[in-house]
Amino acid sequence: MRSVSQNAGAGAWRGRLGASSANVTLLAMTALLALVFGALEPGFLDPDNLLDIGQQSAVIAIVAFAMTAVIVARGIDISVGGIVAAAGMLAGTAYDAGVPQLLCIAVAVLGGAGIGALNGALIGFAGISPFMATLATMAFARGLTLSISGGNSVAIEPGPLTWLGSATVGPVPVSLLVALLCLAVWAWVFGRTLYGRWLYAVGGNAAAARASLIPVRTVQWSTYVLTGASAGLGAVLTIGRVSSAQPLAGNGLEFTVITAVIVGGTKLMGGEGSVVGTAIGSLLLGVVATGLSFMEVSQDLVFVITGLLILVAVLANQRAAAIAAARRTLRRLRARARPHGAAPAGGARSGDDAGAATGAQRSQAQAGGRELRLEEVGKSFPGVRALDGVSFSVRSGEVVALMGENGAGKSTLVKTLGGVHEPDDGRMLLDGAPLRLRSAADAQAAGIRVIHQHFSLAPDLTAAENLFLGAEPTWGPLPLVRRRAMHARARRLFDDLGLDVRPGDRVETLSVGQRQMIEVAKAMLSEAWLVVMDEPTSALSNRERDRLYALIERLLGRGVGILYISHKMEEIFTLAQRVVVLRDGRFVGERAIEEVDERRLIELMVGRDVDNVFPHVAVEPGEELLRVDRVGDGGLLREASLRVRAGEVVALAGLMGSGRSEVLRCVAGLDRPASGSIAVAGRPLPPGRPAAASAAGVAYVPEDRHAEGFVGAMSIRDNVALAWLRRHSRRGTVPRRAVTELAGETIERLGVRPPDPARRVDVLSGGNQQKVVLGKWLATAPRVLLLDEPTRGVDVGAKAEIHQAVAELKRRGVAILMVSSELPEVLAVADRIVVMHEGRAAGELPRGASENDVMALAFGQGAAAATAVAAAGEEGSA
Amino acid sequence: MTAQHRKTAVLRLLGIAPVLLLVALLVVFGLIDGRVVDPDNLRNVAVQAAPIALLALGAHVVLLSGGIDLSAGFAVGLCAVVIAQRLTGGDGLLVALLVGLAVALAVGAVNGLLVGYAKLPPFVATLATMVMVQGATLKLATSGVLLTNDPTLRTLGVERVGPIPVAVVATAVVGALMWAAMRGTRFGIRTGAIGSDADAARFSGVDLRRQQLLIYVVSALMVLACAVLVVSRTPVVTPNVGGVSLLLDAIAAAVIGGTSIFGGRGTVGGVLVGALIIALVTNALRVFGVDPSSLDLYKGTIIVIALLLDAAIRIARSRVAAGVAGAPR
8 A cells, every 4th residue: 555655646746846737738739839830930940039939938937936936825916017117127226326236136136025025014914915915016116116217217238237138158048047947946945845835735725724833924925025036036137138227117017927827727726836837838928929929910919819828728727627517518418409208317308397396396295295216316526436326215294314424425415406416327306207406596496405514605695685595585577686575584584493693694793503593594485395404413502403403393394304414323313214324425225213223324334333433541641731720812711721631531511602612722822812821741831822832742633624624735645744844844845755654654544545645635525634634733743632523524434533543642641632512422532521611611520421411511500510420420430 | 782782883883994094084185285175176086086986886896706807997998999989980979889888798798708607717817808808909999099079978077067077976876876786686695695605605596607797797887887987088088098007996996995805795885985095095196296207106105005904994893793703692
């Protein structure tokens, strides 16, 4: 296994250096264009002309390399043209004032870096959006240029200042050599250095980068400084080419440079891109510009062709998506061509049938007996068979549970029912008639409503707007929305559900539980007969969960059928009549709930016998490693004190919003405590400094792995090494062999699947993503491990693997502090349980406490109960 | 509970931050030089703000959806040239406007198709169309300068209703219509929904492709409105009206007016105030007698300061808002 993973690893390193297939395509495209121009215009392929193209592309390329860093770190800099002008004019003014030419070069580069530093400060430290900040700086730099030059150019005598832009070494222009040198340096920076790794991490997921101890703001700031300095260097080359400093130099350069970067395959959304691609992109632009001027094409046509080129290049980069879209269209056309009902696979039907189904829905809804039947439904994605042979049915008035590990295909199935994905084969029948769902609107028309796991609410809209989004009530055929009616209906619905939300409240200001209930309200409103609930309780307190159960009862009474997805066994046994189990995309079976018990269900899901999901190992606790004294954060967390010793697992229980996570965040240095003190192994931690906490041996596995845990666009290996590299880089370079070994070890130790270190983390299942996050922190060899909901949304198999790893750490004497909303987990794993209530540590329970003891404390019902239990516990152990 | 009320009040105050900024600028500039706040000059400011405001309204819609339209600035030039050419060529105003409309719709449709249907990032798609629009404008404007003299357009550009210039009234009317459209139509709600969370909108049954097409078409309509106003104000039309500087003024106006560049947030009223702020700054610098070659320098500096203020306000708001949301239930 090791050798396989190392091979795959080598591929990824190559990809990082940019020798990817996209770059080869781009290079071929450039060469082809050059050949076409050569065939049309004989002089074009002359070596002299080719060198000329190289020289022309040099300035663009030098600035574009730095711009690649900016864009990879998820920024943009549209001030580069302005900086070229300003830096050039600064150098020109200095030259006029008698400054030696060599120093003038420094003036240009430092001047550019200075303006870049202003950009970086506005963006990195003041938090202004990159586009706006550099827009303002562009105006500023252009203004500065005009102001100091008065609109006049400055002629420069030949000398060092003009040498870079005008001299040649043999036949090769110096500027081209400078550009190649920059390329080499940047390629090394991107591929081999810690800084390069940080660029990708900051652009891929800034919050996760920060949690991984990366100085995000400084990294962002530095990219703009480097871009400014590069623009300054570009200004020097420009001066050399025309032997003068021009106030209008670099006009429109920003767009050319950004075009080169994007054509080179760097993603505007950050986190992905290569500097080699940028070099090819610059070259391509140079070839096109020179070729068109050779052919004496008029300027207007040059504009149009450049525009088209941008589109073609970007579309070519998205070619996987483009091919998929073309295939979809083809299939649709073919389906239309086929006679009605004659297609056994693919469920080919025309759009009218969805409407027909709606008609059927109305007539049958009164009868109350509706049924959705899936027959041999399958769905493939490139390289993955996500669903295979899934057959089951859901009828009005029943709850069918859908179970399976993460990655088993539940989400794909949910998306199929919601009209997001269309199945490749098999078919769906609604009340016996074939059904096709091609969009969310189709699913709604068929009476199917999906409550997605990741909320489908727009945070900036109000509660009422969200409720009606996609089906806003209007005045007849006019597109005018009946806002008052919307609010009245929403208010009635919220009252009905006992939900303390006003229709005009912005969803952003609501709690997670309230949002979940609004999702349910949305389903109620839609008059759907089938509601698909994807882990609806994963973010709910017990009180909110009970309200949801009551609501489900009411829906059932209305003849609604429910497909219920959950990892929580007790919910399945409380609610469901039947269980459908998926494993690895395959349909494993369907059982009546009476036929199975918990153990049997787990076996079906995992395909093997998992007897102990939450193992507990008895370890004699050692010295006290973590001491939290009366810590409050000025917000949710008021005052909490606790101790964790080596080889001990302490659980923090309590309701959501009781301040549990805040304790962990204060210890990890991610939040700054307003009061109290924290000590690790007897030494006080400076507040609010993640790096100091990490140096003291603290590691924090965050609550929301998507937000703070991993960088999705980076590989398993790079994620695992992210925090470790900080102290194991060799003078800023990445020790590649050590990283590969580390990744291999982590994958083996935690059982990450697939065991391919080059695999992007965002395509892994939730459980494997969580293992990667855990692995990232284990790599730093922590003494104090903070786990925030370590198994939320993780399947049973991965849960067991994660807790086996935790037990192993415990054996090795790590102090572990865990927050969990899953009481079985808390009760099974913890040596002691600290229960939080409204921001305070309400009490402590020993191992062996019951669920009721914890809940009593969590709801603030009497410290007396806690001490009584504690006393009983001590008696018991004595 | 009172603490919560106080927080809500603070939030509300922060919500009208653009207005406060405008007032503060008026006071400061007025103290520096009384001529700035002279009624005649303020009228000038309003007139100068009108084209910026129109283009900014289009930028607002696009930004609200999480997109950006870089082609808008040059498209104003294209539309202005097309309209002026028709007028000088002897066609009536209606024909000229219809041709302008056709051009604007074509640009908007191309943008919308590229973003909505081809799924290109808006920055790239509109960058490409921006370059192409530049090319088309150059191609058309072979004669360079065009002189127009349409009486109806002159009314729009020069006349007044009582003390208020017609151009300002017209802009206010367009602003009111846009306000109604953003607040009271499916289009408005769905545009905000896309910018706030595109997946959420899609799962709720919003047709993203169609909606994005509409968004860029609306942006193009505002481009047309801006072009008409520009032609009506100056009889001399060159390919250089519009362009990058007008686009940047419009985007800056929208952002200073509180429209988030990341989508989802912003109000039409804020955008209009933002346009006034931009126009006021430009105007005040002229009144102060700043050397024209240094004008951009000061303007850039003031915009940077405005952005810093805006950032400070936003941070304050998110702090207060987090406090409200996090209050124990």
